[in-house]
Amino acid sequence: MTLPAVIAVDGDSRPLGAVEAQLRERYGQHYRIECPGEPAAALALLESLAAEGTGLALLLATPAAVDATGGALLDRARRLHPQAKRALLVRANVWLDTETAEAVRVALALGRVDHFVHVPGPSPDEVFLNAIGGFLLEWAHERRLVPQTIHVVGEDWSGRAYELRAALENCAVPHVFCLADSERGHELLAKAGPQVELPLLVLPDGSALSNPSNAEIAVAAGAPQVLESQPFDLVVVGAGPAGLSAAVYGASEGLRVLVVDAGGIGGQARSSSLIRNYLGFAKGISGSRLAEQAYEQASAFGATFIFMHRATGLVRDGDELVLALEDGRSVHAAAVILAAGASYRRLGIGELEDLVGAGVFYGGPVSEAPSLSGRDVYVVGGGNSAGQAVLHLARYARRVTLLVRADSLTESMSLYLVRAIEDDPAVVVRTGTVVTAAGGEGHLERLRLRDQATGAEEWVPADALFVLIGADPLTEWLPPELARDANGFLLTGDDLDGHWSLPRPPLPLETSMPGVLAAGDVRHGSMKRVAAAVGEGASAVQLVHRLLAEPRPSVPSAAG
Secondary structure (H helix, E strand, O other): OOOOEEEEEOOOOOOOHHHHHHHHHHHOOOOEEEOOOOHHHHHHHHHHHHHHOOOEEEEEEOHHHHHHOOOHHHHHHHHHOOOOEEEEEEOOOHHHOHHHHHHHHHHHHOOOOOEEEEOOOOOOOHHHHHHHHHHHHHHHHHOOOOOOOEEEEEOOOOOHHHHHHHHHHHOOOOEEEEEOOOHHHHHHHHHHOOOOOOOEEEOOOOOEEEOOOHHHHHHHOOOOOOOOOOOEEEEEEOOOHHHHHHHHHHHHOOOOEEEEOOOOOOHHHHHOOOEOOOOOOOOOEOHHHHHHHHHHHHHHHOOEEEOOOOEEEEEEEOOEEEEEEOOOOEEEEEEEEEOOOEEEOOOOOHHHHHOEOOOEEEOOOOOOHHHHOOOEEEEEOOOHHHHHHHHHHOOOOOEEEEEEOOOOHHHOOOHHHHHHHHHOOOEEEEEOEEEEEEEOOOOOOEEEEEEOOOOOEEEEEOOEEEEOOOEEEOOOOOOOOOOEOOOOOEOOHHHHOOOOOOOOOOOOOEOOOOOEEEOHHHEOOOOOOHHHHHHHHHHHHHHHHHHHHOOOOOOOOOOO
16 A cells, blocks of 8 residues: 655755654654655655655645745645645744744745644654644544544435435544445445445444434434433533533533534534634644544543434423423433524525535535535635635635625635635635526536626536525524524523513523523624634533522423
8 A cells, every 4th residue: 555645845955854764763654754855856746646646644844945946835735635734844943033934924824834843853852743743633534544434335425325424524523435336335335234225334343334314323423322310410402612612611520411412513613624713723723623622522521422313392390401302302400501503594595405415515615625626616605614615625626716795805704814815826706796596417517696786697617515604593492481682592691681580680691591501603692703602611611500509490390
């Protein structure tokens, strides 16, 4: 098997002795380590690797090497090896060199590199090697090369096979898809036996599930089968950033916590291919990776999770709150945190709805992007999630067109994303433009676009469309006594004027149902940012402690 490559290159023919020695010692067994002496030789090596089908896992280049090629070294690596990680190799005192420091900041801001790493000191430099390991881990996750990968086998890309891939993506579960008539598909079907039904899920331990239901997937993932007999201090509805934060803080402080989600973990954050402005992650982190780490953290503290189970009702029964699930089971708890988040709005175009999973996607492109190499892709939306989706897709697609209803990107998108989009030659931005129709035989082939200023319409070829146009709160299942604003977001705290029944004032994140809190995107007035949702989830747990310490509210029982 051909080993994936790691390339390190300087810009003035100086040998990168320490870099090469430590890379070979730590990673030489599993990666092809290449340290060409000239930037021109590195360019040629990128071409030859692509021609021979050898994957590039990581490119390390000094700013001098990048300058020597006019930036072509990074750009060609991105074009030929879109999943490769790219990092600047800098000296320890880089921030004292104003010109070099600015070049590093610009490269980061424009998305030309994933991050930077310092030239290593005496061997072994564990800081350097840890940074390299982080890059390679992210690369392996994106390539679905981690040992926990689940294989999905289907007759085609759409239908139930797409639903299964979406469910796994929602749970941040590494997975790959192959067609039943492919070589790999034949191999997996032969191992599963003659009686299998497509689509097929092959788990990491070799066991197989034929056309599994979401409930079967949840059980396979470890969801508890008996809930009624288990006492919980806190039930969290939703496993996005707010819900995961509540699970981590609640379980770490000794609360018996259950997290319920209709999908998986991460919420809308899982559609973000790279979150660069989250505190503490200087290299950035994908939404799926952040959710996965938070899930592991909460589980280690003792939180219980049940995925792919939709909550259908919430009532008070004496001193307890009762959450009903769609499978007929119910859960009792002393307090509830509603962190169900919001769902992406639909465009409401019939032709697009018919093509969901066959070129049309609501949400981010993390799992679909690699299959769009050389294609024409469109993204609808003007927020940060849309901007991150565009930049991720531009690593693979021939051209990415961002369609924005507003007149400017800066109205709703962070400046660092706007700058990166403007600088990317593979990205076209069309403001004041909306989608009005679509077409294709079994797969998206074209879109009809309308210029809102002139009313002119045109048909354009399109291989894929990703829609990220805002969200509606997931509150339709809640009882009417939980007060909402005009858009359905939950009112809390001081916004509950006229909707509160107890002598004491409501707590800051408490809803109109005493003992029920709201955190994250589902709450009226929330900031709609990952960091803000995480903060609200943690804050809600502190309020739960206050609720548990005081007498239970004397309110009528809905169960009696």
